Amino acid sequence: MSSVRRIYERDSVEFGRALAFSDGLFAIAMTLLIVAITVPNIQDGDSVSDLASALNDRSADFVSFFISFAVIGRYWMAHHQSVSLLKAMDQRYLSLNLVYLAFIAFLPFPTALLGEYFENPLSIAIYATNVAAVSGMEVALFRHAYRSDLLERQPPPDVYRFGVLMAISPVIFFIVSIPFAFISTSLAVGIWFLGIPLGALSNRWKPDGADEVLLG
Amino acid sequence: MSSVRRIYERDSVEFGRALAFSDGLFAIAMTLLIVAITVPNIQDGDSVSDLASALNDRSADFVSFFISFAVIGRYWMAHHQSVSLLKAMDQRYLSLNLVYLAFIAFLPFPTALLGEYFENPLSIAIYATNVAAVSGMEVALFRHAYRSDLLERQPPPDVYRFGVLMAISPVIFFIVSIPFAFISTSLAVGIWFLGIPLGALSNRWKPDGADEVLLG
């Protein structure tokens, strides 16, 4: 729409706003699931066993809350880390960040669905799609920052390619798992966790100086 | 109430607070609709088709969430952009900003209404009114900033008039669409989208230097 490209430097009010907004959204998405958990109604208020069984009935809600908190918390850590590499943002970065945040804000729903219907392939598929979308947007944000010269220290091409590969690998694992979910939900979840040893393995092929540029 | 006018400079704590508050409100308004979407209750928890049809029943909720996120996200981008032109705020700007935010906070309701009753002219009319109010307040904020010398670079009169015209045009399109909604809701929505080619067209009449002042 405009031929002038706006750049918001790291210490500007505008750079800070984008983060305050993102952090507010993260905080809300992480606390949201607790609203859904209401205090149970039991006949004999003093009975330990009645209260225990009433709470047990909503154990899926408690598990969902803590898993959702851990998952979104891990994304917050990644977002925090990734933004720390930037020297500036531009409007396209802000737009991509909004799309990223839309998928973060949606995450509590598939998480709750998974908590309730863990054996259902559809829950697995929806959760895997949402998580793949978040990880995919992480890649898109990093790629845009690299191409538009927004990074504090521009990585050499091999380090950049390695960074993108590392970031894109969870997307692939999650998407690949979807058809397997319709055979067995446990198999699909197994594929998710396969990413961990592979990530450790990939460190062998890490180019020299990758840590310095990507982490610090 | 007072003869002394308080000015809050760009780097003051007070300027930052107004934005932290606005960004918090934007973040809440954008995540709010997800609360309303509860996990469905189905008999056979492992059945893909049962879960699919139960989720399909609330597809309007999902659509509302993402549309609402996109609409408010677009307003956040505009607010971010518009505040980036300011060198300071005064109390009147803060008050106008509060009125603007009230309409932003209300937006999820008409969006959900539209998602549920898209064929109903009243939904269209309420949504159009809310959106026109938000856009109208954008104009009021910009106009006040221009008249009270709050802009970093004061635009020449022809650029200012062009900026106001650009900002006011969606208000007009939305208000004009309301009576047409009672003939056909699709016609009304068509009028909303008419604004896009017209916006592109209007770039022809853009005064020299408008981009530099308004965007950068």
Place this chain on the structure above:
Amino acid sequence: MSSVRRIYERDSVEFGRALAFSDGLFAIAMTLLIVAITVPNIQDGDSVSDLASALNDRSADFVSFFISFAVIGRYWMAHHQSVSLLKAMDQRYLSLNLVYLAFIAFLPFPTALLGEYFENPLSIAIYATNVAAVSGMEVALFRHAYRSDLLERQPPPDVYRFGVLMAISPVIFFIVSIPFAFISTSLAVGIWFLGIPLGALSNRWKPDGADEVLLG
């Protein structure tokens, strides 16, 4: 508990945190009421009159939302203004601010109660008590800032007394109105609005230099 008094200067991270926290809480309290408003269920989704009457049934909710937004928004403006006079905060100020915020966070409930049962003296009494508590805490915050030398420009005693009087007068009006609510709710609300001409009148007795110190 400690003999060492911590002081957080205006530009410290800690001063900023107290405001980010306060602003987050304000933003949540102001958007909270919209959650309660759900999209109505009507038989004939295309009927304008059915939707209009369904929305009319929850008109009290809409009114509550906007009144609550306006009331809390006005308190945000006052908090913003009052903090702009500070050069520092101490831990006691933070504690008093938390008590103040507790009453702000509670406000949506009495507002909704008033919207639903305007004719009921008890609604009026609860609302008036809550508002008096908020205004009372404003006075406590200002008084503590004055006595503990936290203000940027220490006002002379007559200006300070005038400021306290101005701040305490709404408390008195709201408390006095409570017994009258049990005679007539409109009479009680009338007493609330009596504060406005009296505030204007009191400007006559304003000491010289009050504006400069209290507002600027």
Place this chain on the structure above:
Amino acid sequence: MSSVRRIYERDSVEFGRALAFSDGLFAIAMTLLIVAITVPNIQDGDSVSDLASALNDRSADFVSFFISFAVIGRYWMAHHQSVSLLKAMDQRYLSLNLVYLAFIAFLPFPTALLGEYFENPLSIAIYATNVAAVSGMEVALFRHAYRSDLLERQPPPDVYRFGVLMAISPVIFFIVSIPFAFISTSLAVGIWFLGIPLGALSNRWKPDGADEVLLG
């Protein structure tokens, strides 16, 4: 995962983000309980006694809201104080902070449970566990800051040990109280409050210079 340790200095954007995120989460957790309190439905809207008795039925909700606000508010004060001693954060500090915040976000649920079933030993046990977890994480955060040289002024070993002991004592009191709750819930709550005179007493054994380092 990486051999490079990232350090975020006090005045960096990244240090600020961690606090903005924490403060947002605190603010949401503190205002959350008010959402659960809905305006009662009464037949005769003008009857003071009907409204009074309807509100009385949800008095547990009001008590829960204010207790929860006070408890989480007290933790916010402690977090604010504890972070003010830091000169920097690292990624491990951020992770520990997330675990800490998960227990803060969960707190409204046990508080509401306690408000509803105060006589039930299980409510007491769940609340005591949650509170012990929060206090335990406070210790873990302080311990990590001490060991990883993140404190502005590194305390001498005796002051550090005293600080840990002071912070760990509520954890012990809360855990010890749990078995007693199954004998008498009032006895368990009594043990909680035993911590206060003991805290005052412990000031006698405070090493010289503890206040200067730990508070200021």
